[in-house]
Amino acid sequence: MVTIDDKKLIADEKVNNPSFAKTIWREIKHDKMALISLVLLLALLITAYSSPLFIDQEQLQRVNFLETWEAPSSEHLLGTDDGGRDVFGQLLIGTRNSFTIGLSVTLIAGLFGLTVGLISGFFGGWVDNVIMRIIDFLMVLPNLMFIIVFVVIVPNYSIFSFVLIMSAFAWFGKARLIRSKGLAERELDYINASKTLGTPNWKIMFFEMFPNLSSLVIVNMTLSLAGNIGLETGLTFLGFGLPASTPSLGTLIAFATNPDIVQNKSWVWLPAALLILVMMLCINYIGQAVKRASDARQRLA
Amino acid sequence: MSLLNVKDLKVHFPIRGGFFRSVVDQVRAVDGVSFELEPGETYGLVGESGCGKTTTGRAIIGLNKVTGGEVLFNGENLATMNAHERKKHMRDIQMIFQDPYSSLNGRKNVLNIIAEPLRNFERLSPKEELSRVQNMIERVGLNPESIYKYPHQFSGGQRQRIGIARALMLNPKLIIADEPVSALDVSVQAQVLNFMQEIQKDFGLTYLFISHDLGVIKHICDRIGIMYKGRFVEEGTAEDVYMDPQHLYTKRLISAIPEMDPAKKFEKMEMRKEINAAYRTEYDSYFDKDGRMFDLKPISPTHSVAIQQGGM
Numbered sequence: 001m002v003t004i005d006d007k008k009l010i011a012d013e014k015v016n017n018p019s020f021a022k023t024i025w026r027e028i029k030h031d032k033m034a035l036i037s038l039v040l041l042l043a044l045l046i047t048a049y050s051s052p053l054f055i056d057q058e059q060l061q062r063v064n065f066l067e068t069w070e071a072p073s074s075e076h077l078l079g080t081d082d083g084g085r086d087v088f089g090q091l092l093i094g095t096r097n098s099f100t101i102g103l104s105v106t107l108i109a110g111l112f113g114l115t116v117g118l119i120s121g122f123f124g125g126w127v128d129n130v131i132m133r134i135i136d137f138l139m140v141l142p143n144l145m146f147i148i149v150f151v152v153i154v155p156n157y158s159i160f161s162f163v164l165i166m167s168a169f170a171w172f173g174k175a176r177l178i179r180s181k182g183l184a185e186r187e188l189d190y191i192n193a194s195k196t197l198g199t200p201n202w203k204i205m206f207f208e209m210f211p212n213l214s215s216l217v218i219v220n221m222t223l224s225l226a227g228n229i230g231l232e233t234g235l236t237f238l239g240f241g242l243p244a245s246t247p248s249l250g251t252l253i254a255f256a257t258n259p260d261i262v263q264n265k266s267w268v269w270l271p272a273a274l275l276i277l278v279m280m281l282c283i284n285y286i287g288q289a290v291k292r293a294s295d296a297r298q299r300l301a
Numbered sequence: 302m303s304l305l306n307v308k309d310l311k312v313h314f315p316i317r318g319g320f321f322r323s324v325v326d327q328v329r330a331v332d333g334v335s336f337e338l339e340p341g342e343t344y345g346l347v348g349e350s351g352c353g354k355t356t357t358g359r360a361i362i363g364l365n366k367v368t369g370g371e372v373l374f375n376g377e378n379l380a381t382m383n384a385h386e387r388k389k390h391m392r393d394i395q396m397i398f399q400d401p402y403s404s405l406n407g408r409k410n411v412l413n414i415i416a417e418p419l420r421n422f423e424r425l426s427p428k429e430e431l432s433r434v435q436n437m438i439e440r441v442g443l444n445p446e447s448i449y450k451y452p453h454q455f456s457g458g459q460r461q462r463i464g465i466a467r468a469l470m471l472n473p474k475l476i477i478a479d480e481p482v483s484a485l486d487v488s489v490q491a492q493v494l495n496f497m498q499e500i501q502k503d504f505g506l507t508y509l510f511i512s513h514d515l516g517v518i519k520h521i522c523d524r525i526g527i528m529y530k531g532r533f534v535e536e537g538t539a540e541d542v543y544m545d546p547q548h549l550y551t552k553r554l555i556s557a558i559p560e561m562d563p564a565k566k567f568e569k570m571e572m573r574k575e576i577n578a579a580y581r582t583e584y585d586s587y588f589d590k591d592g593r594m595f596d597l598k599p600i601s602p603t604h605s606v607a608i609q610q611g612g613m
Contacts, residue, residue, distance in 0.1 A: 006431075009446060009448075009449050010449050012449075013410070013449040013450055016450075017451050188403045188404075189399070189400055189404035190403060190405055192359075192364055192396075192398070192404075193398060193464075193467070194417065195363075195364060196362050196363070196364065196391070196395065196396045197391075197417050197418040197421060197467070198388055198392065198418065198421040198422060199421055208406055211406075211408040212407070212408055
């Protein structure tokens with residue numbers, strides 16, 4: 001038998017077959033907007049997530065009535081709010097909380113939607129029929145109202161339960177998307193081949209079918225990440241999101257319900273609003289680049 | 302004892318319609334097909350597209366549900382087995398698929414594709430697995446260095462060899478080849494066919510060879526069954542069918558093979574005209590009043606034809 005240098009072969013093939021991650025990176029490099037967005041987003045996130053290193057959270061939340069509504073100064077970079085708390089510190093902690101929530105909702109909903117969609121698409125027939133009718137029913141429910149009702153009736157809810165409640169209403173679309181692609185995929189012969197080779201169904205679903213749908217999932221998740229951050233902020237703004245003691249971008253923007261604050265104390269809510277805008281735009285540009293990377297015809301690189 | 306014995310196999314697909322999606326009618330894709338495969342032979346299923354030959358193959362291996370009849374493999378009925386019992390026999394029956402482009406998962410490299418059956422049925426260390434895959438890859442005539450490549454880096458003929466290697470990995474007894482060469486161009490077809498005959502001797506394989514190409518079937522098959530509208534028209538050794546076709550449909554089919562010799566071209570044309578005329582006048586005597594084929598009647602020990610009882 002011929003002896004072969006396995007490592008060299010594997011390395012060679014890696015060059016010839018760039019992974020999806022590599023393709024995405026190449027695509028982003030060739031799209032200035034996406035590259036800038038990525039750098040900006042990473043800078044924002046690194047700052048936000050490392051903020052506990054230089055911000056004392058307990059001190060941040062301590063109410064100090066001597067310093068309420070102070071305008072930006074060297075001591076308080078972005079001024080203070082109604083409790084004399086530093087807005088800049090809240091902004092950082094808030095970004096961290098909001099992003100964590102958005103990301104976990106996307107991941108949990110994505111995972112659940114993916115599983116349901118794969119099962120529905122792989123088996124087809126009556127399994128698909130039953131699952132789709134259930135999803136049809138769930139989709140006509142007014143999501144926002146249900147989340148609000150849940151938030152109201154669940155006693156002492158935390159970030160964790162809030163994430164679960166939001167995820168419970170975010171997976172329908174994903175399940176549908178995966179299912180429709182899965183239905184087309186299951187007719188292909190490589191699925192039949194795996195069946196005749198004795199591979200169990202769950203293995204075919206997750207190790208044969210899923211890799212062929214993964215680019216779709218990644219694109220969809222990236223794009224819905226921005227939406228989920230927005231949803232969290234929106235709910236908090238309405239007063240049904242995180243409790244006021246937990247800073248998030250939404251709690252800061254919620255100050256803008258008072259006309260006086262909107263007009264005269266813009267340092268409280270404007271930075272948070274801009275930050276959301278910038279973050280959503282960044283994620284969106286990156287998402288567009290990822291989307292192009294998943295389709296060879298649309299690539300710029 | 303025969304290796305595979307298909308008795309009165311039926312595969313029907315329901316047509317649903319109306320308000321409650323009730324079953325209105327059945328598509329009789331395969332409607333009472335019987336044949337036997339002896340170990341080591343190549344049996345050809347021929348017919349036009351939509352005649353049920355592929356469905357027959359898929360029903361035997363379990364990709365389509367059997368509506369009625371028996372599929373006896375080594376004397377055990379596969380048609381009534383549940384999935385768990387079936388799995389024991391899975392490794393003895395393998396399939397080669399028609400389209401070498403869609404039958405290999407583009408996201409997996411050759412090693413993972415070919416090792417898939419091994420991982421399902423045998424517990425091997427990665428080293429043993431690698432050496433078995435490399436041996437098989439060499440056996441099917443590909444470069445053993447190509448195991449880390451992906452399917453899109455191969456040509457159609459090479460991909461089909463990968464598909465064959467995957468089917469051979471478990472040393473099966475029966476291989477169902479569903480038009481294995483019809484997606485390849487003609488020069489590669491011959492290569493793959495000769496290679497299939499070679500490995501048949503080496504591995505002691507039995508082929509159920511499904512094709513619409515009469516030339517290919519003649520080249521490779523010992524016995525042939527001609528199908529039309531889900532039923533057998535004629536069955537016999539290759540010689541019986543090609544030299545002495547009895548059924549009107551078989552005659553038409555055989556006469557449609559292009560003639561290579563220009564001198565015989567006109568002769569062939571005349572023959573086609575004759576058969577065509579016969580088709581118009583005698584059609585009714587070959588099909589019953591529902592347009593269905595009759596059951597097969599033996600006319601010699603090896604040759605049977607679907608004709609009416611008591612001659613024509």
